Amino acid sequence: MSLETSITRQPSVCPHDCPSACALDVEVIDGKSIGRIHGAKHQSYTAGVICAKVARYSERIHHPDRLLYPLKRTGPKGSGAFTRITWDEAIATIAQRFGEAERRYGAETIWPYYYAGTMGRVMRDGINRLTHAKKYSRFNGTICVSLAWPGFIAGTGRLAGPDPREMAKSDCVVIWGTNAVATQVNVMTHAIAARKTRGAKIVVIDIYRNATMDQADLALCLRPGTDGALACAVMHVLFRDGLADRDYLERYTDVPRELEAHLQTRGPEWAAGITGLSVEEIEAFAHLVGKTQRTFFRLGYGFSRQRNGAVNMHAASCIAAVTGAWQYEGGGAFHNNGAIFNWRQPFHEAHELRDMNVRALDQSHIGRILTGDPRALKDGPPVTAMLIQNTNPMSVAPEQALVAEGFAREDLFMVVHEQFMTETAAMADIVLPATMFLEHDDIYSGGGHQYLEFAGKLIDPPGECRSNHEVITAIAGAVGAEHPGFAMSARDLADTILKQSGWGGIEELVAKNWIDVQPDFETAHFLNGFAWPDGKFRFRPQWAKMSSSRGGELAGPWYDMPELPDHWAVIEEADEAHPFRLATSPARSFLNSTFNETPSARQREGRPQVMIHPLDAAALAIAEGDRVRLGNIRGEVTIHARLFDGVQRGVLISEGIWPNASFEEGRGINMLTGADSPAPFGGAAFHDNRVWLRRI
Ligand SMILES: Nc1nc2c(c(=O)[nH]1)N[C@H]1C(S)=C(S)[C@@H](COP(=O)(O)OP(=O)(O)OC[C@H]3O[C@@H](n4cnc5c(=O)[nH]c(N)nc54)[C@H](O)[C@@H]3O)O[C@H]1N2
Numbered sequence: 001m002s003l004e005t006s007i008t009r010q011p012s013v014c015p016h017d018c019p020s021a022c023a024l025d026v027e028v029i030d031g032k033s034i035g036r037i038h039g040a041k042h043q044s045y046t047a048g049v050i051c052a053k054v055a056r057y058s059e060r061i062h063h064p065d066r067l068l069y070p071l072k073r074t075g076p077k078g079s080g081a082f083t084r085i086t087w088d089e090a091i092a093t094i095a096q097r098f099g100e101a102e103r104r105y106g107a108e109t110i111w112p113y114y115y116a117g118t119m120g121r122v123m124r125d126g127i128n129r130l131t132h133a134k135k136y137s138r139f140n141g142t143i144c145v146s147l148a149w150p151g152f153i154a155g156t157g158r159l160a161g162p163d164p165r166e167m168a169k170s171d172c173v174v175i176w177g178t179n180a181v182a183t184q185v186n187v188m189t190h191a192i193a194a195r196k197t198r199g200a201k202i203v204v205i206d207i208y209r210n211a212t213m214d215q216a217d218l219a220l221c222l223r224p225g226t227d228g229a230l231a232c233a234v235m236h237v238l239f240r241d242g243l244a245d246r247d248y249l250e251r252y253t254d255v256p257r258e259l260e261a262h263l264q265t266r267g268p269e270w271a272a273g274i275t276g277l278s279v280e281e282i283e284a285f286a287h288l289v290g291k292t293q294r295t296f297f298r299l300g301y302g303f304s305r306q307r308n309g310a311v312n313m314h315a316a317s318c319i320a321a322v323t324g325a326w327q328y329e330g331g332g333a334f335h336n337n338g339a340i341f342n343w344r345q346p347f348h349e350a351h352e353l354r355d356m357n358v359r360a361l362d363q364s365h366i367g368r369i370l371t372g373d374p375r376a377l378k379d380g381p382p383v384t385a386m387l388i389q390n391t392n393p394m395s396v397a398p399e400q401a402l403v404a405e406g407f408a409r410e411d412l413f414m415v416v417h418e419q420f421m422t423e424t425a426a427m428a429d430i431v432l433p434a435t436m437f438l439e440h441d442d443i444y445s446g447g448g449h450q451y452l453e454f455a456g457k458l459i460d461p462p463g464e465c466r467s468n469h470e471v472i473t474a475i476a477g478a479v480g481a482e483h484p485g486f487a488m489s490a491r492d493l494a495d496t497i498l499k500q501s502g503w504g505g506i507e508e509l510v511a512k513n514w515i516d517v518q519p520d521f522e523t524a525h526f527l528n529g530f531a532w533p534d535g536k537f538r539f540r541p542q543w544a545k546m547s548s549s550r551g552g553e554l555a556g557p558w559y560d561m562p563e564l565p566d567h568w569a570v571i572e573e574a575d576e577a578h579p580f581r582l583a584t585s586p587a588r589s590f591l592n593s594t595f596n597e598t599p600s601a602r603q604r605e606g607r608p609q610v611m612i613h614p615l616d617a618a619a620l621a622i623a624e625g626d627r628v629r630l631g632n633i634r635g636e637v638t639i640h641a642r643l644f645d646g647v648q649r650g651v652l653i654s655e656g657i658w659p660n661a662s663f664e665e666g667r668g669i670n671m672l673t674g675a676d677s678p679a680p681f682g683g684a685a686f687h688d689n690r691v692w693l694r695r696i
């Protein structure tokens with residue numbers, strides 16, 4: 001018998017909720033465990049680079065705290081008292097309790113709830129097959145994209161744009177409202193390549209001096225929620241100084257002259273007062289983008305997480321239409337590639353069974369829903385049973401005080417399918433152990449790039465872990481849900497949806513590992529017209545006529561949205577009682593709440609902190625490391641202060657998402673964030689919170 005270890009290198013894909021969807025090269029040890037993970041060198045977007053948290057994934061996949069067996073609750077809700085049961089007992093209990101709930105209140109009392117713990121299409125979205133087959137309450141996934149996507153589509157008509165790899169061919173890369181060094185490192189790979197090979201300038205627009213801003217040639221650190229004002233002033237200067245491409249505007253845009261007139265009163269002085277930037281900074285930025293044809297606007301999610309976020313996203317995308325940057329290689333605006341993959345009416349979600357008369361409940365309203373808010377419940381029955389997969393709402397959802405109250409309800413039957421005993425799983429009646437991505441098959445598509453990718457099972461799961469697909473199939477069988485997809489393997493489902501979307505089938509994808517689906521240059525740059533019936537970019541969006549990318553309904557004060565790009569003053573401005581504006585930006589070593597269970601990530605992040613300008617701190621007699629209390633109408637948290645001069649005065653930043661248990665009294669940062677439906681389709685304005693602050 002040989003004692004030597006054998007290490008092979010196998011292809012895979014990072015499954016996490018990150019626009020980079022990196023192609024991976026995984027060390028598999030003796031066919032059983034995982035070593036180091038590398039970025040795939042030959043996939044041209046990943047280009048050999050991945051983030052540190054996934055490089056050391058062995059820490060997560062072989063973590064001693066992984067859930068291995070089904071469990072049932074034996075003490076009061078949230079007590080942590082569970083006992084091991086068999087899969088058969090777990091599934092039978094679920095079927096019995098779902099059946100009871102349905103008989104009492106109707107099928108809509110059951111609410112399957114999920115998000116993007118894995119971005120694999122089969123594993124993430126297959127739960128909808130169960131929802132639609134049984135007419136359970138539908139799920140309106142608003143938490144992440146419902147401000148950003150409509151904001152981008154408002155102008156272009158399509159969620160796509162120039163090939164993200166063209167950043168490497170730009171002369172100016174504007175990294176706007178995304179902390180790419182932390183959240184999608186590959187943007188930096190391509191932007192820095194442009195700087196090295198072409199002397200490109202990198203502009204970073206954010207609300208604090210984060211690791212991405214440290215890389216900037218021009219750093220614009222503005223007040224949260226004021227990007228629309230900045231964009232307007234930039235366009236004002238472009239028109240004023242002869243830097244607008246008038247031929248392009250006439251040919252490709254809807255109302256250029258009205259826009260120019262509208263911007264007359266929105267110059268740099270006006271914007272300086274709103275953004276806190278100087279007139280010189282605004283002029284310098286406008287001149288840079290106005291004189292650099294190949295300017296690539298890489299628009300992130302962060303700046304859309306404001307109550308005016310959709311308007312600001314649209315305003316930022318308009319700049320490329322005024323300069324005509326869309327015409328050039330390395331130019332234009334890009335946010336996400338959702339549209340290029342042609343995922344329509346996917347078979348594995350059983351779209352044909354979807355009944356629009358069944359209510360769709362808003363993901364971000366989970367706190368309101370579980371505490372019986374009739375509006376959030378759409379005046380329907382209470383939610384008395386849930387199946388949660390792939391998400392950790394006790395930690396990540398806004399209005400945490402309500403979320404915690406709802407989860408504590410003894411009459412709520414809660415099933416959570418998880419990899420770890422998260423704070424959500426800890427509130428469950430039944431906990432089911434889930435596989436990780438290297439333990440099942442799935443297909444992935446890049447939000448920030450243009451590859452369709454396959455990742456196959458490389459090792460056996462530990463204990464009795466089952467994949468999302470297996471769990472959905474088992475529950476479907478027990479509750480009598482019918483659809484041919486319940487009898488298929490994950491691979492066969494992937495094959496079907498690939499064929500449905502015109503991408504060959506699973507054999508082809510497996511053989512190639514990834515397929516580049518980048519549209520041709522003309523299409524990607526909208527040279528054949530934008531994706532509206534008249535082919536024109538819309539400076540004047542028709543918000544009320546747009547349909548939500550996720551099938552949601554108009555929400556918030558959508559009827560008051562400005563007609564043309566503007567500063568829409570609906571953010572939670574500071575007031576006397578709440579003198580600060582708080583953003584809850586992402587932490588580099590966590591991915592939402594994922595990785596906050598791994599020791600190295602926690603060690604790197606230290607402890608929950610709030611960054612505060614030293615002058616603000618001095619005014620409140622707060623010193624570095626002091627315990628402080630933050631609060632607003634939604635709740636309060638206790639946290640440690642970090643003095644930091646890389647924010648404007650009056651702005652606070654708390655990087656997360658830490659477990660609630662890392663805070664005193666178990667109250668996490670989402671105690672402070674709101675779920676009051678920002679326009680036009682709801683969601684959560686995680687970086688738009690007015691708060692008071694005091695030393696304790
Ligand atoms: N390390 C790490 N990576 C992640 C995540 C994570 O939590 N940690 N989360 C993943 C997920 S789910 C997503 S959706 C993406 C999100 O990734 P991003 O697109 O980067 O979006 P955010 O993380 O919300 O915030 C990005 C930046 O926007 C800034 N910001 C907030 N408000 C404003 C504003 O009004 N104007 C401007 N200009 N900037 C503002 C924040 O301070 C932050 O620095 O990242 C993914 N990748």
Ligand SMILES: Nc1nc2c(c(=O)[nH]1)N[C@H]1C(S)=C(S)[C@@H](COP(=O)(O)OP(=O)(O)OC[C@H]3O[C@@H](n4cnc5c(=O)[nH]c(N)nc54)[C@H](O)[C@@H]3O)O[C@H]1N2
Nearest residue numbers: 115116117118144390391392396417434584592593594686
């Ligand atoms: N304060 C604040 N809150 C935020 C944000 C913010 O910026 N600030 N960002 C928001 C955003 S953009 C998002 S997208 C949400 C994300 O919030 P979530 O979707 O809840 O993301 P995670 O916290 O990473 O939780 C994903 C969970 O899925 C589990 N999981 C992973 N793979 C699988 C699998 O294959 N099967 C099963 N069953 N489970 C799996 C993981 O263990 C993890 O616990 O958070 C939002 N919350």
Ligand code: SF4
Nearest residue numbers: 014018021022051054
């Ligand atoms: S950068 Fe994003 S996609 Fe790439 S490995 Fe890290 S988390 Fe995964």
Ligand SMILES: [Mo]
Nearest residue numbers: 017143144145
């Ligand atoms: Mo997200």
